Amino acid sequence: MSQPIELQQDETFVLNVGPQHPATHGVLRVKMTMDGEYIYNAETVLGYIHRMHEKMAENRTYAQYMPNMGRLDYLSAMAFNHGYALVVERACTIEVPERAEYVRVITVELNRISSHLVWLGAYVLDLGGFTPLMYCFDDREQILDLLESVTGSRLTYCYFRFGGLYNDIDDAFISGTRSFITRMRKELKMYQKLVTGNIILMKRLQGHGLVDRDMCQRYGATGPVARGSGINYDVRRNEPYSIYDRFDFDVPVFHEGDSYARYLVRMEEIEQSLRIIEQALDQLPDGPVNPEKKPKVIKPPAGDYYAAVETARGNFGIRLVSDGTKNAYRLKLRSPTYSNMHLFDEACRGMLIADALAFMGSLDLVIPEIDR
Amino acid sequence: MSGYFSDLFLGAKSLLDGMWVTLKEFPKRPVTLSYPHESVPMYRRFRGHIELIGNEEGAPNCVVCGMCERACPSNCISITSVKPEGSKKKVLTGYTLDFTTCSLCGSCVESCNFNAVRFSNEYNLASTRKEDFIFDLLARLKEQNQ
Numbered sequence: 093m094s095q096p097i098e099l100q101q102d103e104t105f106v107l108n109v110g111p112q113h114p115a116t117h118g119v120l121r122v123k124m125t126m127d128g129e130y131i132y133n134a135e136t137v138l139g140y141i142h143r144m145h146e147k148m149a150e151n152r153t154y155a156q157y158m159p160n161m162g163r164l165d166y167l168s169a170m171a172f173n174h175g176y177a178l179v180v181e182r183a184c185t186i187e188v189p190e191r192a193e194y195v196r197v198i199t200v201e202l203n204r205i206s207s208h209l210v211w212l213g214a215y216v217l218d219l220g221g222f223t224p225l226m227y228c229f230d231d232r233e234q235i236l237d238l239l240e241s242v243t244g245s246r247l248t249y250c251y252f253r254f255g256g257l258y259n260d261i262d263d264a265f266i267s268g269t270r271s272f273i274t275r276m277r278k279e280l281k282m283y284q285k286l287v288t289g290n291i292i293l294m295k296r297l298q299g300h301g302l303v304d305r306d307m308c309q310r311y312g313a314t315g316p317v318a319r320g321s322g323i324n325y326d327v328r329r330n331e332p333y334s335i336y337d338r339f340d341f342d343v344p345v346f347h348e349g350d351s352y353a354r355y356l357v358r359m360e361e362i363e364q365s366l367r368i369i370e371q372a373l374d375q376l377p378d379g380p381v382n383p384e385k386k387p388k389v390i391k392p393p394a395g396d397y398y399a400a401v402e403t404a405r406g407n408f409g410i411r412l413v414s415d416g417t418k419n420a421y422r423l424k425l426r427s428p429t430y431s432n433m434h435l436f437d438e439a440c441r442g443m444l445i446a447d448a449l450a451f452m453g454s455l456d457l458v459i460p461e462i463d464r
Numbered sequence: 465m466s467g468y469f470s471d472l473f474l475g476a477k478s479l480l481d482g483m484w485v486t487l488k489e490f491p492k493r494p495v496t497l498s499y500p501h502e503s504v505p506m507y508r509r510f511r512g513h514i515e516l517i518g519n520e521e522g523a524p525n526c527v528v529c530g531m532c533e534r535a536c537p538s539n540c541i542s543i544t545s546v547k548p549e550g551s552k553k554k555v556l557t558g559y560t561l562d563f564t565t566c567s568l569c570g571s572c573v574e575s576c577n578f579n580a581v582r583f584s585n586e587y588n589l590a591s592t593r594k595e596d597f598i599f600d601l602l603a604r605l606k607e608q609n610q
Contacts, residue, residue, distance in 0.1 A: 156537035159569035223486070230495050244511035244583065250569040258570060259509065285481045291474040 104132050107445070111140050115218060115449045118459030122436075122452075129444050134437050138463050145464040149423035154180055154254070154390040157420070162248035164427065165461040167210055170203035170239075171403035173252040178333060179399035179410045183392030186255040192381040193335045195261050196252065198269065198372045199239060200401075201365040203249075205276065206235040207404035208358045211456045215355075216287055218453040219296055224287050231279050238268050254390060256382035266373060273366050280363060288359060297352035301451030303439050304349050311438075312431040315406025316361065317455055320354035322347035327402035338375070339368045351454035358456070391418055405429050405456055427461045511568045512586040515608075516559060516601045517579055522609035524602065525580035528554040532572035532581055538565040541572060556602065563589075563597040 110121035119140035125132040145164060149157045161176045162169040174196060181188060188196075213228030236246045242261050243251040251258050287293060308318045318325055326343040328336040344360035346353035394416040400409040406428025413422040432455050440448040497503065506512075516524045528545040544558035573581050591597065 152537055155571060156535070158571075159537055159567040163567075223482070233495070241507045241509060244507070244509040244570070245568060248567070250567070258574075282485060286485045289481065290478045291471065292478065 103127055109449075111137075115452060116459070117214060117453075117457060120433075120457065120459050120462070124445070124448075126445065129446075131440050131443050131445060131448055134440050134448070136433060136436060140463065141460055142463045143460075146423055146425055149420045151419060153418045154392075154420065157423075158252070159248075159250045162245070162250050163460065164425065164464055165403060165405065165408075165429070165458050166247055167207040167458055168203055168404040169247065169249045170200045170251065171401050172408060173249060174200055174334070175399055175401040175403075175408050175410045177252040177254055178401065179397050179412045180254050180390060180392065182399055183395070183397040183412060183414055184254065184387060184390060186386060187383055188255055188334075189380050189383055190377045191260070191379045192256045194372050194376045195257055195381060196334060197336070197339075198261075198369050198376075199242070199249075199251065201369045201372075202235050202239060202269070202272075204365050204404045205362050206232045206239075208362050209235075211358060211404075212283070212287070215453045215456075216293070219293065219450055221287070221290075221293070224283070227279065227282070227286075231276060234268075234272050234275065238265060238272060241265055241268070253382065255386045256380075260381045266376070269369060269373060273370055276362070276366055280359070283359065288356070293355075294352065296447075296450055297350060297355060297454070298348075299350050299352075300447045301351035301354075301439065301443070301454055302349050303435060307435050307438060311435040313406070313435055314428050314431065315402070315404070316354050316357040317406065317432045317435075319343065319345050319357045321349040325407075327400050327407050331400060333399065333401060336368075339371050341368050351451055354454045354456075389418060391416060400426075403428060405458065405461070406432060425464055427464065429455070429457050429459075430462045433457055433462055506585045506587065510583070510585055510587070511570065512584040513561060513563050513566060513568075513589075513599060514572060514581050514601070515584040515586075516605045517582055518605050518609060522605075524556050524559070524605055525578050526556045526559065527578050527580070528556050529578070531575040531577065535571040535575035537569060537571065538567060540565045559601040561599045561601055563599060564594060 104125045104127050107124045107126050108121065109124055110116045111119040116122065121137040121140065123135040123137060125134070145160050148160060158173070158176065161172040164172050180186075209228040209232040213225035216224045239249065240246045242265050243249050243258065245251075303313070303317065303321050305321050305323055307313075308321045308323055313321075314325065322345060324343060324345045327333070329343050341364045344357050344364065346356055392412070392414040394414055397412045397414070398409065400407055402408075407426070408428055409426035411424040411426070412420055415421040436452060436455065440451060443451065516526060519525055528543060530543060533541045533543055540562040542558075542560045542562075543556065545554040545556050547554050568583075570583070573583060589597070
């Protein structure tokens with residue numbers, strides 16, 4: 093654990109990390125003021141890939157805005173699809189058929205696993221272990237193949253529609269998903285052995301990158317970051333949307349607040365997602381995936397609407413203000429990593445730079461989602 | 465001191481565990497393909513850029529209603545047509561797709577009521593010139609008919 097040291101401001105220098113740096117996983121710039129190897133403070137500089145996603149919603153129709161949802165958090169695009177579909181369905185009171193709800197849950201959870209697998213591979217790569225990345229990407233490939241076979245895309249999905257889905261899943265997808273679950277359970281045991289129990293990983297993560305409960309609450313951190321600090325909050329459990337209240341799953345919570353706790357939360361979440369998918373496949377009803385009655389032109393009545401979903405990184409909230417026309421009056425996206433990232437400055441003070449980068453990886457930053 | 469030895473033991477165990485995983489994978493067949501020489505078949509639903517669907521005579525099914533043009537979020541479809549004298553229906557004379565701005569959302573395919581547009585399975589599209597991504601889909605249909 094890094095020792096608390098007396099840092100002196102008059103002996104500092106500035107170290108620029110990013111905007112193009114492998115450790116930041118995207119175009120994030122961190123201006124670190126260093127006292128030797130120790131960080132005095134770290135200022136995150138954003139805006140390098142700001143694309144005006146919120147403004148775009150104001151001059152596109154509701155349906156036309158759907159493809160944007162795949163381009164915020166490119167690793168967990170399905171959950172963002174879900175959030176947007178949910179808010180428009182709430183606004184227009186569109187009923188979603190049972191089967192569509194189940195397929196939504198299955199695809200979102202598969203996407204969550206694939207997102208965690210990318211994180212795991214890239215994170216261990218950050219820490220200097222190359223091999224797990226290969227296994228993670230092999231497993232992720234199975235999910236991408238499954239999702240590609242139903243959605244047609246591999247990463248930037250535009251699969252959900254208001255009230256339903258672009259198209260239905262087939263038997264090949266169902267059997268493929270079932271065999272993936274069996275495979276993944278076996279692979280999880282392998283990761284447990286290869287990564288979780290590895291002494292280098294434990295020594296680098298345990299006790300480092302401490303984020304306490306209070307800090308999470310002050311910055312509005314959600315998802316695995318908050319759950320690794322003892323906050324038992326998961327939108328799927330606390331404010332159930334879609335049909336999440338029908339499934340039996342645990343919300344993993346660890347109280348240590350260090351990088352290792354966040355690591356364990358994500359690993360446990362993969363297992364819980366598998367459980368949800370398994371139950372959803374068992375209960376999958378027959379029927380249509382699109383509602384019979386659906387307004388041709390989406391024009392939500394004037395008002396203020398909100399929906400939140402749990403993405404792989406935390407609470408994604410979407411607030412829609414409608415003035416009754418074809419375009420949104422205002423669309424506010426509350427993305428999880430934006431809040432999660434901001435605690436980096438406070439938490440990394442006094443940390444060694446090598447630990448700080450290991451800490452940054454444990455926050456699982458996806459920059460296009462921070463810079464919308 | 466006991467911590468030192470337990471670390472030593474755990475370190476050796478981690479090393480052996482890692483080696484064991486590698487050893488188990490070693491005799492397995494590779495999961496990758498050597499891409500340009502072999503490739504995976506594309507899924508039926510794979511979304512490549514759109515293409516026009518022709519009828520039995522090879523003429524496009526498109527009736528120039530303009531729904532796909534309007535549905536597109538990034539205005540990447542432009543259609544030209546003529547109305548021959550004495551005819552009520554328009555005839556398609558050009559269907560251009562600017563693939564540089566297309567996000568493959570499928571709005572055009574969904575909005576079409578005449579079964580005139582579908583996704584192609586094209587994915588080998590690398591180029592350094594912008595013009596290579598502006599497709600004349602009518603010419604493509606004619607090519608496919610031949």
